[in-house]
Amino acid sequence: MSAGAPDNFPTGGAGTVTPRVAPPLLGRVLARRGTRGEGPRFGGVKNAFFILLLTGLSVLAIYPFIWLISASLKPQGDVFDNRLVPTEWQWNYTGDPSSVAGDESLFELPNTPVFTWFLNSVWIGVLAAAAVALSSAIVAFAFAYFRFPGRGVLFALILATMMLPGAVTMIPVYLIWNEIGKFTGEHAWLPHIGVNTQYPLWVGNLFGSAFYIFLMRQFFLGIPRELFEAARIDGDTYWTMFRRIALPLAKPAIIVVLIFEIQSKWFDLMTPLIYLRDTALYTMPLGLKTILDQQGAGGGGEGRWEIIVAGTVVTVLPMIVIFALFQRYFIEGIATEGRKG
Amino acid sequence: MASVATTRVPGPSSRGARRWLADFRERETWYAYLFILPWIFGFVALTAGPMVASLYFSLTDYGVQQIAGFEKTSYVGLENYRELLDDPRVATSLKNTFVYTVMTVPAKMIVALSLAMILARIAYAAGFFRTVFYLPDLTPPVAIAILILTLFNGSFGVVNRGLELIGIPGPFWTTDPNWIKPSLAIMSVWTVGGTMVIYLAALKAVPRQLYEAAAMDGAGPWRRFFNVTLPMISPALFFTFIVLTIAGLQAFTEAYTAYFGAGSTGAEAPDAALFNVIYLFRQAFEFFNMGFASAMAWVLFAIIMVVTAVQFVVSRRFVFYQGEKR
Numbered sequence A: 001m002s003a004g005a006p007d008n009f010p011t012g013g014a015g016t017v018t019p020r021v022a023p024p025l026l027g028r029v030l031a032r033r034g035t036r037g038e039g040p041r042f043g044g045v046k047n048a049f050f051i052l053l054l055t056g057l058s059v060l061a062i063y064p065f066i067w068l069i070s071a072s073l074k075p076q077g078d079v080f081d082n083r084l085v086p087t088e089w090q091w092n093y094t095g096d097p098s099s100v101a102g103d104e105s106l107f108e109l110p111n112t113p114v115f116t117w118f119l120n121s122v123w124i125g126v127l128a129a130a131a132v133a134l135s136s137a138i139v140a141f142a143f144a145y146f147r148f149p150g151r152g153v154l155f156a157l158i159l160a161t162m163m164l165p166g167a168v169t170m171i172p173v174y175l176i177w178n179e180i181g182k183f184t185g186e187h188a189w190l191p192h193i194g195v196n197t198q199y200p201l202w203v204g205n206l207f208g209s210a211f212y213i214f215l216m217r218q219f220f221l222g223i224p225r226e227l228f229e230a231a232r233i234d235g236d237t238y239w240t241m242f243r244r245i246a247l248p249l250a251k252p253a254i255i256v257v258l259i260f261e262i263q264s265k266w267f268d269l270m271t272p273l274i275y276l277r278d279t280a281l282y283t284m285p286l287g288l289k290t291i292l293d294q295q296g297a298g299g300g301g302e303g304r305w306e307i308i309v310a311g312t313v314v315t316v317l318p319m320i321v322i323f324a325l326f327q328r329y330f331i332e333g334i335a336t337e338g339r340k341g
Numbered sequence B: 001m002a003s004v005a006t007t008r009v010p011g012p013s014s015r016g017a018r019r020w021l022a023d024f025r026e027r028e029t030w031y032a033y034l035f036i037l038p039w040i041f042g043f044v045a046l047t048a049g050p051m052v053a054s055l056y057f058s059l060t061d062y063g064v065q066q067i068a069g070f071e072k073t074s075y076v077g078l079e080n081y082r083e084l085l086d087d088p089r090v091a092t093s094l095k096n097t098f099v100y101t102v103m104t105v106p107a108k109m110i111v112a113l114s115l116a117m118i119l120a121r122i123a124y125a126a127g128f129f130r131t132v133f134y135l136p137d138l139t140p141p142v143a144i145a146i147l148i149l150t151l152f153n154g155s156f157g158v159v160n161r162g163l164e165l166i167g168i169p170g171p172f173w174t175t176d177p178n179w180i181k182p183s184l185a186i187m188s189v190w191t192v193g194g195t196m197v198i199y200l201a202a203l204k205a206v207p208r209q210l211y212e213a214a215a216m217d218g219a220g221p222w223r224r225f226f227n228v229t230l231p232m233i234s235p236a237l238f239f240t241f242i243v244l245t246i247a248g249l250q251a252f253t254e255a256y257t258a259y260f261g262a263g264s265t266g267a268e269a270p271d272a273a274l275f276n277v278i279y280l281f282r283q284a285f286e287f288f289n290m291g292f293a294s295a296m297a298w299v300l301f302a303i304i305m306v307v308t309a310v311q312f313v314v315s316r317r318f319v320f321y322q323g324e325k326r
Helices: A001-008 A044-071 A074-082 A114-145 A151-161 A168-185 A201-207 A209-222 A225-232 A238-249 A250-266 A270-275 A284-295 A305-339 B002-008 B015-057 B063-068 B077-084 B090-121 B128-139 B140-152 B160-167 B177-190 B193-205 B206-215 B221-249 B253-259 B276-284 B292-316
Strands: none
Touching: A044 A074, A044 A284, A044 A305, A044 B090, A044 B128, A044 B140, A074 A305, A074 B140, A114 A151, A114 A209, A114 A238, A114 A250, A114 A284, A114 B015, A114 B206, A151 B015, A151 B140, A151 B221, A168 B276, A168 B292, A201 B015, A209 A305, A225 A270, A225 B140, A238 B015, A238 B063, A250 A305, A270 A284, A270 B276, A284 A305, A284 B128, A284 B140, A284 B221, A284 B253, A305 B128, A305 B140, A305 B193, A305 B221, A305 B276, B015 B292, B077 B160, B077 B292, B090 B177, B090 B193, B090 B221, B128 B193, B140 B177, B140 B253, B177 B253, B193 B253, B206 B221, B221 B292, B253 B276, B276 B292
């Protein structure tokens, strides 16, 4: 099926010196009214009814966030009073490091470097996202621009890997990292890479990722081929064509890939669980799980839920901030995902 | 391929031109493979190779003794797969996974579609509500687990307080085995925003004149829904159906965070929350029964393949692709 893809390129044709480079991703979902979308909108009473219904449902959608924030501002005993405005306010995030054992604030917990975890997650997310965006773009460019034997088969193979459950490759990949860890451990001149380092969390991203390759290829296919042909005549190499033309034009798609990957790393519990042993290396999800295990009722004692909830707020907020900044790309990225069907 | 190349250079004339052409094609091929080299390497080293290795491990007794080098790995044939059948917790975990998937997938699809259809037609504030309903989807799964443990707490949780208000005695969601999966499923439906956005995009792409024509033919709202809307957005429905099912069959983080793990209820963790991937993970990385876990992974893979294949075959009749697609 992908063998026919180059036909999407307008080959030849006159007068396309400044081609339309408007990203094909953007603008369709957000288009307000046009010739598409179900007919007349609700009017009058009907509209008021549905606005009311949606407002009610919005409360259900938002309530857990409000609950989390207000619970994180209460003293231990009040967490489950479920009041949205605390009767007694207590700042549980930072505070006096000399406070009584068992009564520390979130960022002062012993052997629980929450701030380090947060930075680890940010660092790994950025690194992983940059790695997967660049590698996927390079591979996607090859599938969009080059004509080469085996292209159809290889692209089908890429799509097929999306179906593969991670569980199938998880164990051997762990064993590979285990071996790499042993090897680099025995040779002191090598940097220590392997299990119980953060490398396994992002190095795999250097080799591209099926969904992102698919997404970027679709995007590159939307760039008129004449643009590349002209660049070749101007003496561009394949690499500079990619660097100078394809990559800058693909900025919207790259932003989608970056935020999706940062989100996926920010969500991931299993990989850190498999690879990280030292507390100082943990990411935020694994850190929050650790706080839950240590401070929850299961860790002995009655459970310091005000601390657990404060940790949850710290884990939830960054994604909301990123969403606030890049909402358009989230929505467009997801809508594109759906059009894959 | 060849035909594409020949159209670019008019006249398949002299030997020199042909050689140049061949050279050129070779160079392009060369560069193409250079560009996809990262993926090829990743595919061989991190996907295809591990798949073969995993299949091999599933036929061996590879475990903690072998990793440490105390014992040699020995081939045990289908022993691991036989053990799978004998282990009642494998059956339990598979049953849990299926029940959870069946609970979440239709619920998410129906809720997402209802929301999307309302959002597509309200006169104002659609963008605002879309943002609001998308927000829960940004919640990390570990945080969702904590929300389940707190909001659904049997004695103090706000869900049961709310149910009390309308006179229903709420169950002990997080400790009663019958209610553990429903509470996980409810919070999964809470994160319906992404699916909703996909449906919204699909709804907005339906040509308006189809509705107008249907209305002119006297089709009421229900007829329009079943005969215009559903067929036109069926590719999106099909896509989410497949993706949500595959995700449901691999559910891990929420249940693991809430009910398993180091300091918490580890040993006596409720069987009701034991999903297939959780049991697999524990076998592999807590008990280091790598052979057994590999066999579990292949069974999971087979199940996903079969379920997806069935979905494809059954859905083919209902999915309508517009002519120009692809």
